Amino acid sequence: MSGIFQRDKMDIPGERSSTLGLAKTRLVLVASVFVLGYLAISLRLTDLTLLRDRPAPETASMGGEGVKPLTKPLRGTIVDRNGELMATSLAMPSVFANNTLIDDPKQVAHELAGILTEQKEADLLKKLASGRKFVWIQRNITPRQQYAINALGHPGLGFQDEDRRIYPAGSLAAHITGYTDVDGRGIAGIEKLGNAQLEKGDKPVALTIDLRVQHILHRELAASMEKFRAKAAAGVVMDVNTGEIIAMVSLPDFDPHHPSSATDDGKFNRVSLGVFEMGSTFKLFSTAAALDSGRVSFGSTFDTTQPIKIGRFTISDYHALRRVQSVPEIFMHSSNIGTARMAQTMGPEGLKDFYKRMGFFAQVPVDIPERGWPLFPNPWREVSTLTASFGHGIAVSPLHLVRAASALVNGGVMVVPQLVKKDSKTLLPQSPAGERVVTPQTSLKVRQLMELTVAEGTGSKAAVEGYNVGGKTGTAEKNKNGRYDHNSLMSSFIGVFPIGEPRYAVLAMMDEPKPAPDTFGYATGGWTAAPVVGRVIEQMGPLYQIPPSLDTSGEIMNDMAQYIKGAKSASTGADR
Amino acid sequence: MRKTAMLWLVLAVLCGGMLFQTSQRVTDGRTQLAGIEAAARKEDEHLRVLQAEWSYLNQPDRLEKLSNQFLHLAPLKGKQFAKVADLEQRPVDVVASTNPVIDPEASVAPVVTAEEPVAIAPVVKTAPVPAKIATPLIKPQPVVKATPQPSLVWKAPPPPAARKPGVAWSAPQPGRNPPPSPAPAPAAQAQQQQPRQFGDLMKSLGVQ
Numbered sequence: 102m103s104g105i106f107q108r109d110k111m112d113i114p115g116e117r118s119s120t121l122g123l124a125k126t127r128l129v130l131v132a133s134v135f136v137l138g139y140l141a142i143s144l145r146l147t148d149l150t151l152l153r154d155r156p157a158p159e160t161a162s163m164g165g166e167g168v169k170p171l172t173k174p175l176r177g178t179i180v181d182r183n184g185e186l187m188a189t190s191l192a193m194p195s196v197f198a199n200n201t202l203i204d205d206p207k208q209v210a211h212e213l214a215g216i217l218t219e220q221k222e223a224d225l226l227k228k229l230a231s232g233r234k235f236v237w238i239q240r241n242i243t244p245r246q247q248y249a250i251n252a253l254g255h256p257g258l259g260f261q262d263e264d265r266r267i268y269p270a271g272s273l274a275a276h277i278t279g280y281t282d283v284d285g286r287g288i289a290g291i292e293k294l295g296n297a298q299l300e301k302g303d304k305p306v307a308l309t310i311d312l313r314v315q316h317i318l319h320r321e322l323a324a325s326m327e328k329f330r331a332k333a334a335a336g337v338v339m340d341v342n343t344g345e346i347i348a349m350v351s352l353p354d355f356d357p358h359h360p361s362s363a364t365d366d367g368k369f370n371r372v373s374l375g376v377f378e379m380g381s382t383f384k385l386f387s388t389a390a391a392l393d394s395g396r397v398s399f400g401s402t403f404d405t406t407q408p409i410k411i412g413r414f415t416i417s418d419y420h421a422l423r424r425v426q427s428v429p430e431i432f433m434h435s436s437n438i439g440t441a442r443m444a445q446t447m448g449p450e451g452l453k454d455f456y457k458r459m460g461f462f463a464q465v466p467v468d469i470p471e472r473g474w475p476l477f478p479n480p481w482r483e484v485s486t487l488t489a490s491f492g493h494g495i496a497v498s499p500l501h502l503v504r505a506a507s508a509l510v511n512g513g514v515m516v517v518p519q520l521v522k523k524d525s526k527t528l529l530p531q532s533p534a535g536e537r538v539v540t541p542q543t544s545l546k547v548r549q550l551m552e553l554t555v556a557e558g559t560g561s562k563a564a565v566e567g568y569n570v571g572g573k574t575g576t577a578e579k580n581k582n583g584r585y586d587h588n589s590l591m592s593s594f595i596g597v598f599p600i601g602e603p604r605y606a607v608l609a610m611m612d613e614p615k616p617a618p619d620t621f622g623y624a625t626g627g628w629t630a631a632p633v634v635g636r637v638i639e640q641m642g643p644l645y646q647i648p649p650s651l652d653t654s655g656e657i658m659n660d661m662a663q664y665i666k667g668a669k670s671a672s673t674g675a676d677r
Numbered sequence: 678m679r680k681t682a683m684l685w686l687v688l689a690v691l692c693g694g695m696l697f698q699t700s701q702r703v704t705d706g707r708t709q710l711a712g713i714e715a716a717a718r719k720e721d722e723h724l725r726v727l728q729a730e731w732s733y734l735n736q737p738d739r740l741e742k743l744s745n746q747f748l749h750l751a752p753l754k755g756k757q758f759a760k761v762a763d764l765e766q767r768p769v770d771v772v773a774s775t776n777p778v779i780d781p782e783a784s785v786a787p788v789v790t791a792e793e794p795v796a797i798a799p800v801v802k803t804a805p806v807p808a809k810i811a812t813p814l815i816k817p818q819p820v821v822k823a824t825p826q827p828s829l830v831w832k833a834p835p836p837p838a839a840r841k842p843g844v845a846w847s848a849p850q851p852g853r854n855p856p857p858s859p860a861p862a863p864a865a866q867a868q869q870q871q872p873r874q875f876g877d878l879m880k881s882l883g884v885q
Contacts, residue, residue: 126679130686175725186732192722244726269732316737567755643753 174302175264176285179278179295181312182347182522188268188278188292188357190285193241194260196250199234202257206230209255213238216249241265272354274315276370277308277520279469280357289360289368290469291520307522309345314338317640318348321633322609326352329614329629335371335499337608338637341507341597344516346467347605349373349500374471376496377610380577381435381626382506382595383492385547388432389509390455391443393543399664402427403442411484416441416491419576419625420559427664432550433558435574437491444490452486458538459505460515461497468520473498492577493585499593503608506595509547510571510603513539552600553661563596563631565639567649571600572634574626579613589613594630598638599650605641609633 179188196217203209206229213229214222217239228236241263242250250258266281268274279290287293295306318336326334338348351371355363369375391397402425408417420434431439444452456462456477464472476496478485488494500518508515515536539547551571554560560572575593578585593610597603609630620628642649744750 123679130683134690175722178725185735186728189725189729189732191725191729244723267729269729270736273736273738313737316741320738565755567758639754640752642755643757649755649758 173300176266176281177299177302178305179291179299180305180307181274181310181315182308182345183311184307185312186269187274187308187310187312188266190264190266192262193265194244194247194262195240196238196242196247196258196260198229198236198238199257199259200229200232200236201234203229203255209253209257212253213250216246216253217242266358268357270312271358272356273312273319274310274349275354275357276351276368276372276471277310277349277469278357280360289471293470294468295521309340309347309519309522310349311347313644314637314641315348315350318607318609318637319350319352321636322350322352325609325614325629325633326611328617329611329620329624331611331614331629333366333371333612335375335608335610335612336633336637337372337499337503337606338641339503339507339516339518339606339608341511341516341603341606343519344504344507345519345522346500349520351375370469370471371499371610371612373465373467373469373498373500374473376473376475376498376501377591378493378496378577378580379499379502379593380492380575380591381437382502382573382575382593383489383495384432384435384440385506385509385551385573385595386456386459386461387440387444387452387490388428388550389539389543389547390452391447392428392546393455393539394447394451396446397428397443399428399546399661401443403431403439405431405436405438405442407438409438409441409487411487414484414488416487424666427666429550429553429661429664430666432573433554433665435554435559440490441487444486447486449481449483449486452490453481456489456495458515458536459501459508461495461501461505465498465500465504465518467500467518475501492575499608499610502593502595503606506597506608507606508538509544510551510597510600510606511544512541513537513544548597548600548603549660551597555596555600557665559625559627560594560596560631562627563594563635563638565598565635565642568598568638568642568647569600569650570596570598570635570638571603572596572631574631576625576627590624592624592626592629594626594634596631596634596638598642599647601650604645604647605638607634607637607641609637 175192176190178186178190181187198209200206206226210222210226210229213225214220217225220239225238228238238258247260251260264285266285268278268280275290277290279287279292281292282288287296287299291306291308292299298304298306318338322334322336325331334350334352336348336350337346339346349372351369353364353367355367360368404425405418405421406423406425408415410416416437418434418436418438420436422430422434422436426434426436426439428439428443430436431443447455461475462477464474466472475498478489478494485494504516504518515538548571551560551573552569553571554574555563555570555572559574560570563570563572573595575591575595577591577593578587579589579591580586581589591610591612592614593608596607596609598605598607611624611629614624614629616622616624616628641647
C-alpha cells in the first residue's frame with residue numbers, strides 16, 4: 102500500500118502526467134473502498150466470532166420440529182352476565198409421529214402409553230410401526246401430556262397446535278351458546294349469530310344469562326322431568342322489564358363438544374324454535390284482551406254451565422264448576438267455557454288483533470338463529486277466536502309466551518328478548534321496543550288475577566314462603582294425528598314474582614308428563630310445572646337479594662273476595 | 678472538481694453505511710417484536726387454559742356437590758329474612774357484652790331505617806321505643822344470627838381471623854355458588870354444628 106502513495110509523490114508535470122495521476126488517484130480510491138470494505142467485514146467477523154458474549158439465538162423452541170404457530174387469533178370467548186366463561190378456544194397441541202425417525206417403536210409405544218392413558222399400547226405400536234412419514238398419535242392432548250412427551254426427547258415425535266372450542270359448563274347452556282363445526286365456524290346459537298365478532302377474537306361476547314340461575318332451572322326441570330317421566334322439558338327466566346333472558350333450558354340437551362354425536366332431539370331448542378299449543382296459559386292474554394277492551398270487568402259474569410258446541414268442536418271445562426262465574430273465578434279455575442265466552446264479547450277480530458300486538462304471529466326477535474314461526478289459523482274464523490282464547494289452534498314458542506306475559510305484567514309495555522348484554526354490541530338490529538300493548542290498569546288486573554291463581558286457584562303449588570308469586574297454569578292436550586289425546590299432555594306454568602312489582606317471569610313446561618305417586622293421578626300444569634317454578638323462585642329470590650314480602654300473602658283476597666263466590670275471609674286467607 | 682467528487686463519494690459511502698445500520702436495526706427490531714408477540718400469544722394461550730380450568734372447576738353442579746359435602750350451609754330462603762320490627766329489644770350494654778354477633782354499626786344505624794320493611798341481615802329493632810331509652814337494643818333473630826355481616830349476604834365469608842369467636846357463619850354461600858340440594862339442612866341446624874375453620878375447608882377442597 103505504501104508503494105502506491107510513494108509513486109504518487111513522483112508526479113510529472115504536464116498533460117500526460119496529470120492523466121496518469123488522475124488514473125492513479127482513481128485506482129487508489131477504488132482500492133481503498135475495497136480495502137475498507139474487507140476490513141469492516143473482518144472486524145465484524147472478529148466481533149461476532151471472538152468478542153461477542155451473547156447466547157446463540159434460539160432456533161429451537163419447546164415444540165421441537167413440528168410446531169407451527171397459529172396465524173389467526175383464537176376465537177373469542179362467550180361469558181355470562183357475571184363474566185363467567187361459557188365458551189372459549191384453546192390452542193391444543195396434537196401429537197404426530199414421523200416413523201422414519203423412530204428406531205425402536207416398541208420402546209416409544211411403551212413410553213407413550215404411560216402418558217396417553219386413553220390409548221392402548223398395542224394401538225400406539227400399530228401407529229408407530231406403520232412406517233409412514235406422518236401419522237397422528239393423538240389429537241388435542243393436554244399441556245401436561247405435551248410436556249411429558251416432549252421430555253421423552255424422541256426426534257420422531259412432533260406437535261401441531263389446533264384451535265379447539267371448549268365449553269366449561271358442558272351441556273348446561275348448550276342451546277344458548279350453540280356450537281362450531283370442525284373449522285371453528287359457528288353453526289348454531291350465539292356461535293352462529295355472533296360469528297363475525299367471535300372470529301375477531303378481541304372482546305368477549307357477554308350474554309344476559311346468569312349461569313347460577315341457569316343451573317337452578319336446569320336442575321329443577323331435570324328432576325321433575327325424571328319424576329314425571331316426561332319426554333322433554335323447557336324453561337325460561339326473563340327479566341320482565343328489560344326482556345333480558347336470565348336462563349333458558351331445553352331438555353333433553355347435548356354436549357356442545359361433540360355436536361355430531363348428539364341426537365336431533367337433543368339439539369332441538371324447545372324454548373325458541375319449538376312451537377306448541379300452550380293451552381290455558383293463553384287465558385292470560387285473552388282475559389287481558391277482554392279487560393283491556395273495556396267490555397269486560399272483574400264483575401262481569403259468564404254462564405259456564407253448558408259446554409259450547411260450535412261446528413264439530415265442543416268446548417268443555419277441565420275443572421268444571423257448572424255455574425255462572427265471574428272473571429276472576431273463570432281465571433283462577435281456568436274455565437275454557439268462560440274464557441271463550443269472554444273472547445266472544447270482543448267480536449271476531451278483537452282477539453286476533455290483540456294476539457298480533459302480543460307478537461304471536463311473527464318470530465321472536467332474539468339473538469340466536471333458532472327462532473320458530475308460530476302456527477295460527479288462516480283464515481281466522483269465529484271458532485278460531487274461541488279455541489285460541491284458551492290456547493288451542495294456535496302454536497307459539499315458549500319464548501313467545503314469556504315475552505308476551507312479561508309485557509302484560511310489567512305495566513303493559515312490549516319487551517324485546519335479549520340474550521346479548523346491551524353494553525356489549527347487540528347482534529341483531531333492535532326492533533322498536535317499548536310499544537304499549539295494554540294499559541297500566543289492565544296490567545294491574547292481570548297481576549291480581551295471577552296472584553289469585555297461585556293464592557287460591559290452580560297454581561297453588563307455585564306458592565313460595567316469603568315471596569308473592571303470581572302465575573297461570575296451562576295443560577294442553579297434544580294433537581296427535583289430528584285428534585287431541587287425553588293422555589298426552591303439554592303441561593306448563595308461567596310464574597311472575599314479586600307479583601306486586603314484577604321483576605322476573607319464570608316459565609316451566611313438560612312434554613307428556615305422567616302422574617307421579619304423590620300427584621293423585623294428575624299430570625296437569627298445576628301439579629307438574631308449578632312446583633318447578635316455585636322452587637326456582639325460592640332459590641332465585643335470595644340470590645338476587647329480592648326483599649321478601651312477609652305479611653302480604655292473603656291480602657289479594659281482600660281485594661278479590663267480592664268477586665268470588667264462597668271466598669274465605671281475608672283473615673283465613675292469610676294463614677294459608 | 679476532484680474535491681467535490683471526493684466529497685460526494687464520501688457522503689455516498691456514509692449514507693450507505695447509515696442505511697445499512699438502520700436496516701439492520703429494523704431487522705433486529707422486527708425479530709424482537711415477533712419474539713415478544715409470540716411470547717404474548719403463548720401467555721394468552723396459557724391464560725385461556727387456566728381460565729377454562731377455573732370455570733370448569735367452578736361449574737355450579739360441582740360446587741353444589743362440594744358444598745353439600747364440606748360445608749354445613751344451606752341456601753338462604755325467603756322466610757329466613759326478618760323485619761326489623763320483629764326483633765326483640767335488649768339493653769345495649771347486654772348486647773355489647775354477651776352478644777358478639779351484633780355489629781356495632783348495625784346496632785346504631787338501623788334506628789333510622791327501622792321502617793324499612795325488611796332487613797337483609799342482623800339489624801336492630803327500634804320500632805316503638807320510648808325516646809329515653811336511647812339504646813334499647815336489639816337481638817337478632819336466631820335465623821339471622823348466623824349471618825356474618827349485615828347486608829353482604831352473598832359475599833364470601835370472612836377469613837377466620839375476622840370472625841368473632843362463637844359465631845357460626847352460615848346461610849350465605851361462598852362466592853357466587855348457587856344454592857345446593859333441594860333438601861338442605863336448615864340454618865338452625867347449621868348453627869349447632871361446629872363451624873369449620875376456613876383453612877380446613879381449603880385443605881379439603883385442595884385434596885379434592
